[in-house]
Structure formats: C-alpha cells, structure tokens
C-alpha cells in the first residue's frame with residue numbers, strides 16, 4: 001500500500017490517497033493501529049484517508065492511533081490540502097473538503113517552489129451545548145469555566161466542539177507532567193460519552209496562548225489544530241484574549257481568528273510533506 005507521511009507542526013499522520021488505493025474492504029481501525037506504530041509500523045499519530053466525495057471536492061477520514069475514527073482534524077486538513085494541490089489532484093488554490101464534522105474550505109498559499117507552504121482553513125462555527133460536544137447533562141446547557149475534578153485536583157474547564165470534542169482547561173502554568181497525568185483521566189471522564197480531547201492552556205496576554213494537548217485516541221501530540229481553534233474560542237469567551245490569537249503549541253505556532261462577522265473560526269498554519277513509501281506489512285481485511 002502506497003502512503004505519504006505529512007505533518008502539521010509535528011502532528012504527523014500516515015496519509016493514503018484513496019484515488020489510487022482501494023481500501024473499501026480493509027479493516028481501517030486495525031490498519032490505523034498497525035501503520036501508526038512507531039516501532040513495528042510506519043509511525044504516526046494516526047491514519048488519514050484522502051477520498052473522493054459526493055458533496056465536496058474531496059473527503060477526509062481520520063483515524064487516531066488507537067483506531068478510533070475522529071470527526072475532524074485541523075492539522076490533517078492542512079496536510080490534505082497540501083497533498084491534493086502538490087500532487088496535482090487539483091489546480092485550484094481553494095476547494096472543499098468533507099469531514100464527518102462538516103465541510104470546510106481550505107485556501108492554500110504557495111512558497112517560492114510553487115508548492116503549498118501554509119494553509120488557511122475556515123473551520124466553521126464552534127458549538128457549546130452539551131448535546132453538541134457531546135456531554136452528559138442538560139442538552140442545551142453550555143459548560144463555561146466550570147469546575148471538573150480528577151485525581152484530587154480541580155480544573156476550570158470550558159467545553160467546545162469544532163466538530164470534535166474539546167475540554168479546555170485554564171491553568172496558571174502548563175506542565176507536561178500534568179498533561180500526561182490528568183489528560184487521560186479527563187479523556188475518559190464520565191461526562192464525555194464519546195471521550196474528549198483535553199487542552200491545557202496558559203493565557204500569556206491578549207494575543208498569545210501557551211497550549212499543550214492530550215488528544216482523544218492518540219495521547220500527547222505536538223499539535224492539535226481543532227484544539228487550537230477551541231482554545232482560542234474558550235479564551236476569548238473568558239475575556240482573556242482578543243478574537244485573533246497566536247497559539248504556541250509544542251510543535252510550533254498556529255494563528256487563529258474567531259470572526260465576529262460570521263462566527264466562524266479561521267486557522268492558519270504550515271503543512272509539511274516528509275516522505276512517501278510502500279507499506280509492506282499485512283493489510284487487515286474486514
């Protein structure tokens with residue numbers, strides 16, 4: 001099976017171009033687990049499929065490294081956008097990509113080499129109701145700066161959906177050990193029936209956020225695009241930041257704007273192609 005490795009600020013996935021590879025009979029969650037393994041497989045935070053779509057120019061399917069399928073992936077969308085342009089699947093610098101969380105409209109920007117250097121994506125409108133996250137409790141209720149206690153420690157949390165769930169925790173100081181210790185406790189917290197991504201954010205000033213993430217289904221990653229969007233929205237709602245912020249992730253910076261005019265969140269950042277190859281491991285079939 002042919003694949004390409006791309007990453008968005010170090011959030012790296014194994015990409016398969018399903019215009020070339022027929023994976024219709026493949027056990028995709030098991031394939032994701034196998035190719036994501038950094039010792040016995042190719043290595044990555046998961047598997048992303050680039051597919052034809054009946055309602056958009058392309059379709060993206062995202063599988064975390066535990067095999068669970070996600071509804072959206074911001075870093076993945078930037079890398080899909082780079083792949084389809086650089087590999088000639090489109091000559092347009094803007095197009096549409098269908099995801100389980102909705103259809104988005106990337107705009108690619110080219111470098112001196114004529115290849116995609118960075119991408120701006122309209123990631124759509126954030127959702128806050130418990131039913132949309134999803135969270136247990138009163139369906140139309142929102143969760144803003146509420147206490148959540150895990151492991152004997154209480155955090156202040158705002159819940160945001162960007163098509164996928166995010167528990168945004170406001171902390172005075174972001175600590176890697178806290179991400180690893182409390183991240184899985186919140187990912188599997190009883191309030192989140194479909195689990196959740198967990199973001200630890202330290203507001204530096206009106207225009208900058210320090211950000212670390214424990215991703216649902218992948219654990220600690222160097223970056224999370226949907227998480228950065230959710231964090232920017234939660235921070236603005238708290239009155240701590242402007243609508244335009246730079247989010248400092250472990251793998252680099254994303255520029256997020258939550259526009260007042262259309263209530264939509266715009267994410268701008270890089271996408272990098274690392275290598276391509278042929279996976280020789282056994283393909284698991286359904």
Ligand SMILES: N[C@H](CCC[C@H](N)C(=O)O)C(=O)O
Nearest residue numbers: 070073074075164224225226
């Ligand atoms: N772990 C996420 C999917 C990947 C999102 C992240 N890598 C991004 O860039 O948005 C979830 O299960 O919702």
